Amino acid sequence: MERSWWRRRGNKAALIAQTGLTSAQYYLILNRALDKPQSLLQEPDLVRRLLRLRERRARERHGNETPHLRQAEEPQWRQEQAKEGQDALG
Incomplete structure (x- = not known):
């Protein structure tokens, strides 16, 4: 999502919500992935x-x-x- 969210309609928070995750959950997963x-x-x-x-x-x-x-x-x-x-x- 980080690679292309800005090309999609809607704001980033709405796109995160569509995944079924809260913003906190999304950023926790993202930050863990960045450390791998x-x-x-x-x-x-x-x-x-x-x-x-x-x-x-x-x-x-x-x-x-x-x-x-x-x-x-x-x-x-x-x-x-x-x-x-x-x-x-x-």
Whole structure:
């Protein structure tokens, strides 16, 4: 749904309701999916965009300190990905 909801008629909340889920249930499922490495393999651009949005919103809510997104609490695959990126930069 995240890939194409904006192309459909109606607002996102109405589309979520049509699935039979509450907004809270939908976003819980979505956030769990974002934390799975398989999601990144299947939809890399979409997952990266949604992760950036999630992290930006967390920073906006909590300032620069985002306790639930600290390095130690990030999924292991994200930590490895970040380390690989740092290694590539030198």
